[in-house]
Amino acid sequence: MPNILVFAESRGTELRKVALETVTAARTVVDAWGGGEVHALVAGAPGVGAKAATLGQHGADVVITCEHPAYARYARESIAATIAARATSAGYRAVLLPFSAQGRDLGPRLAAKLDAPIVSDAIEVSGSGDSLVVKHPGYANKVIVTLTVAGAPAVISIRPSAYSPKDAPRSAKTESMQPAADPAAERVVVKEIIEGAKGKLDLGEASVIVSGGRGLRGPENFKLVEDLAAAFGNAAVGATRAVTDEGWRPHSDQIGQTGRQVSPQLYVAVGISGAIQHLAGMRTSKTIVAINKDPDAPIFKIADYGIVGDVFEVVPALTTAVREARKAH
């Protein structure tokens, strides 16, 4: 039976949501094959193994933990060597990882080590036997490319949010392993982690994103956007390149072709014109709301709900209304 190895991403001693998503993706593929096992490898700081049990809940048959104090920070070469060692010793039809900052960094390392074909940013994986079929949005999400991958193991990274974690409980067998390369020998060493603001939700994990554009006129007015995000509860704040270029917000908040690509349940565009490069990063959002004073702004062409008006008038009113609507629940 063909099995799949999943790299279940963690940070410190916490599993990330993409870890559950990637296990669900692997479970879906293996079930479509009519059988086979999902093996999930967790590499993190001591203590991460205790959290790894939840992976069985989402369909992992075997959970392999590799704990090391140096894994509290991202030890890229050692972790890549560890995944490659497991892939080689156990033999897999495919190795799946998330298309996250870490997964993007690890995937090509693994592919080169294993001399395995690699495809990035899959939204769907199917096929069996000699060739797997992967759908991948290329050209900044403007073209859906279907790729055939020949050869095993195929290294495939999965787009965050493409698969939502599903329950497929089983009592996973647990194993542990040692790092396959000494993390003290890394050529790239993490000197410092600059944490984002406490409790700040990542754009990739937020179900609601409120984004601001140049229409806000200055960094001080992002308070309006932050207040609206807070009213929604589970929301993160994004920005356009016009805004990050001005330094009103950090580049890491930028959404679009050359920034982050997101698909939240709800995307609220505040004072954003809707340039094609911005749309490339958010057009797959489930519901889009736009507030802009220019009725001809291109953002209205793709907004499910638009309000033509001044952000300084509309956004505070919307913040109050959302807060009240959520309180009434």
Added chain:
Amino acid sequence: MCIKRTPDSESRFKIGAGRSAIDETGLKFDMDDFASYAVEVALQMNEKQGPGETVAVAVGPDSVQETLRKAMSMGADRAVQLKTETTPFDGLAVAKAIAAELNGGGYDLILFGKYAFDTSASIVGTAVAELLGVACVTAASTLEIANGRGTARRELEGAGEVVQFSLPAVVTIDEGIARPRYPSLKGIMAAKKKPLETKPAQLGPVRVTVTSMELPPDRPPGRIVGQGAAAVPELVRLLQTEAKVL
């Protein structure tokens, strides 16, 4: 610096007759955006810390020569085309061609874009580093070199990471680090005389192939709910009852 030639990202794309490639008629092609950031970083570094040599490398058919000339008109000293019939979608195959060319050494830094517009893959740079066995930092938003060591910052989801690394190294370049310069007239003239060497690419086996391409489904046309703050109650009602996101 490894640069790719890609279609202008503002274009409206159509799928070609075979359904397995975009229709290139009427499309403008240029140096990929992230690759142009990599070129700018290399040139600035050489201006500040040189004199060293800056070399532009591209894998692809003869059309990439125009892109390599552009890199030289921006300031690169010379260029190498690793010639193929077409550029495969298989990032590892492309990486093998670049690694084969750079195997002999002679570089301190190899810069790549964070990803290419067409493949949107983030594969080639990291795979080259692994094939050459050198340090690799992906998606650097800052980069400094001093005393034979590099320091870079990367953006992770919700956090930043500052790393130090040994040279030689591969670094893939994120946006925001530098805005690419426009070639000057003088630069364009000078580029005509700079050496551009063409060699056959030693692509690895191509195991990832495009079977079809399609345009994503259109979003339903937009709808204006109303004007000004007066439209807020109706918007909230729609978010609750229709979109069910509130």
